[in-house]
Amino acid sequence: MSQKLRSLGYEVASGPGDGNSEKCLAAVIHEKADPELELTASLIPDHKVIVLCENRSFDFRIKAARLGVSALVQHPVDLIELEGWFSDFDRDQQVEPKVLIVDDDDIVAEAYAFALQQKGMRAETLSNPLKTGQMVEDFCPDLIVMDLDMPEANGLDVARALRLSRPHLSLPILFLSAEQDEDIQHQARQIGGDDFITKPVDLATLTNKISIRVSRARDLRNIMERDSLTGLLNHVNFKERLAAEVGRSRRTGSPIAVCLLDLDHFKAVNDTFGHQVGDRVIQMFANCLTGSLRSVDVIARYGGEEFGLILLDATPEQGARVLDGIRRSFSNFLFDTDDGPQSVTFSGGVCGLEDASTTEGLLGAADKALYEAKQKGRNRIVLHSQLEQR
Known part of the structure; x- marks a missing residue:
């Protein structure tokens, strides 16, 4: 197990005293080594804990849940499932939960913000409230705390307006109001209000509710938006995110680099070594990308062995240089097969806003550059601007 996890790019410590516990992503404990879950209970206050178990009873799950176990993985262990949990934990560590507070009372709003x-x-x-739509696009909150009673537009109208956009259909909204009318509260829930809290509100109660809602919302969004094998954004949500980033970039004047990457001769990997090995290669490549790029950059599994990237505040030339460094490093990675260690390379195409004016145009430009990289022999990065100069 340790060897397999190392092959995916994780550092593995073999015991409680081995390694730096402060940097530990998760503790993995076999049920047979801790049948009463005593060690598990001692680690839970400071660590995410995954229990590998053969016990399939729901009573055992209840016991684990009461202790605060983060995940149960059944034997025989599915490495893809286990790695998926690690990816979720890693993402949660890197990205702060973001909350937008919409309230016309600045003092109250700042008090809420400070508590959060x-x-x-x-x-x-x-x-x-009339600027809520733009703020949501720019800030990308995990949850909105919305005052119901505001002069320019009430919270119900703002929520309805947000729900007209498909990407915001699942955005959690928590309403705050002194309103006691049950019909109003019912309307708030009908348009997707996740909770309705009556003012005045205790700050400790508010922050606890928000913390729970944000955590659950992020978990559900990850399931809906992300590829199950790699934990990266899926095709549909990558395109939606690209549209948002293009709009933001045009407003702010900041550059972006749009990239499409493709693993070279990947069909031969599946045909020669089997799809399980192919899945491991895809996971290894996904981990390489997430480990090499910034947390603000957008990484997606675009389809099959193809990946999409949005490098924020980076020109296409800068993006190409970064990807070329990743390309060289990845070509040295080895994956295990029955025929011994093997390596895989990848090709990439990169473009920027100067190459196209629409989302589809950018994807087309990056794909054209990727095609050129393959035609030139693969294992290389090609800029779309280089094609135009010929």
């Missing part, structure tokens, strides 16, 4: 920041969340406030 003390809980380790990033909070932004907005006093003008």
Whole structure:
């Protein structure tokens, strides 16, 4: 097991005293080594804990849940499932939960924001509800705390307007109001309000509710938006994110690099070594990308062995240089097969806003550059601008 996890790019410590526990992503404990879950219970306050178990009873699951176990993985262990949990934990560590507070009372909003920041969340406030749509696009919150009673537009109208956009259909909204009318509260829930809290509200209660809602919302969004094998964004959500980033880039004037990558001769890997090995190669490549790029960059499994990237605040030339370094490093990675260690390379195409004016145009430009990289012999990165110069 340790060897397999190392092959996916993880550092593995063999015991509680081995390694730096402060940097531990998760503790993995076999049920047979801790049948009463005593060691598990001792680790839970400071670590995510995954229990590998053969016990399939629901009573055991209840016991594990009460202790606060993060995940149960059944024997025989599915490495893809286990790695999926690690990816989720890693993503949660790297990205702060973000909460947008929309309230025309600046003092109240700042008090809420301060309380959330003390809980380790990033909070932004907005006093003008008419700017909510733009703020959501720019800030990308995990949850909105919305005052119901505001002069420019009430919270119900703002929520309805947000729900008209497909990417915002699942965005959690928590309404705050002194309103006691049950019909109003019912309307709030009908348009997707996840909770309705009556003012005045205790800050500790509010922050606890928000923390729970944000955590659950992120888990559900990961399931809906992400590829099950790699944990990366899926095709549909990558294109939606690209559209949002293109709009933001045009407003701010900041550059972006759009990249399409393709594993070279991947069909031969599947045909020669089997699809399980192919899945491991895809996971290894996904881990290589996430480990090499910044947490703000957007990485997706575009389809099959093809991946899409959006490198923020980077020109196509800068993006190409970064990807070329990753290409050289990845070509040295080895994966195990029955025929011994093997390596795989990848090709890439890169473009920027100067190459196309639409989302589809950018993807087409990156794909054209990728095609050129393959035609030139693969294992290389090609800029779309280089094609135009010929």
